[in-house]
Amino acid sequence: MRKSQEDYIRDIRALFSSEKGGAARRLAAVFIRRYPQDFRARYYSALSLSETTAGLSKARVASNKKRTVALMLELMRTRRRLTPRPTPRQAHALENEYYWFSQQPRKQYQLGLRGIHRKVPGAGYSCGVGAAMIALECG
Numbered sequence: 001m002r003k004s005q006e007d008y009i010r011d012i013r014a015l016f017s018s019e020k021g022g023a024a025r026r027l028a029a030v031f032i033r034r035y036p037q038d039f040r041a042r043y044y045s046a047l048s049l050s051e052t053t054a055g056l057s058k059a060r061v062a063s064n065k066k067r068t069v070a071l072m073l074e075l076m077r078t079r080r081r082l083t084p085r086p087t088p089r090q091a092h093a094l095e096n097e098y099y100w101f102s103q104q105p106r107k108q109y110q111l112g113l114r115g116i117h118r119k120v121p122g123a124g125y126s127c128g129v130g131a132a133m134i135a136l137e138c139g
Contacts (some may be wrong), residue, residue, distance in 0.1 A: 001064055002034075002069070003034075005031075005035055005038055005040055005041065005099050007070045007110060008027065008028075008031040008034075008035075008040075008044070011027055011038055012024050012027050012028055012031065012069075013046065015027065016051050016052055018047075019052055019054055019074060020052070020092065021051065021052030021053060021054060021055070021056070022055070023046045024048045024052060025049065027048075028041075028044045028047075028048035029048075030044065031044060031045065032044075032045040032082075032138060033052050034098070037065050037082055037083060037087065038082065038083075038084075039075070039079055039082045039084065039086045039090060040086075040090070041070070042075050042082070042098075043072075043075060043086075043090070043093075043094055045071070046067075046068050046069065046071035046072050046075065046097075047097060048072075049064040049065075049067055049068045050065045050068040050101055052072055054083070056079060062111065067134070068097075068101050069101050069102045071084045072094060072097060072098040072101065076094060076098060079091060082101065088118070088120050089121050089122060090125060092111070092115050092120045092122065092126070093122065095126075096108060096111060096112075096125070096126045096129075099126075099130070101130065102116050103133075104116075105129075105131075105133030105134045105137070106130065106131060106134060108126050108130035108133070109126070109127055109130025109134060110130070111123075111126045112124060112126030112127025112128070112129075112130055113127055113132070115127075119120070
């Protein structure tokens with residue numbers, strides 16, 4: 001039986017939670033091959049490169065992070081042409097991860113504020129993480 005998009009997402013997230021980054025990356029590669037125009041397949045493919053880094057060299061982590069940022073930026077540019085189009089919550093999550101991996105805490109914080117005003121579920125998380133990173137920068 002073929003896996004649905006929801007099955008892939010559930011399984012990839014479970015692999016992230018159990019720190020099985022290699023398995024998550026492999027499954028995300030299958031997901032995007034099976035559903036190349038699906039927003040979620042493209043999102044989880046990009047995220048899988050950098051979400052779990054245990055066992056990877058510093059050079060590989062840096063390379064994967066750079067690739068994640070590039071893939072997420074491209075996805076942000078093309079998301080309106082994908083089917084199905086991302087929900088406001090999915091679009092917010094994409095921008096949140098992009099700002100996280102590209103180390104832009106002020107933009108992440110501002111994204112959270114905009115999301116809170118628009119009542120996007122989970123927007124407070126972006127605010128909190130962005131604010132925490134700004135505080136750490138201040139020493």
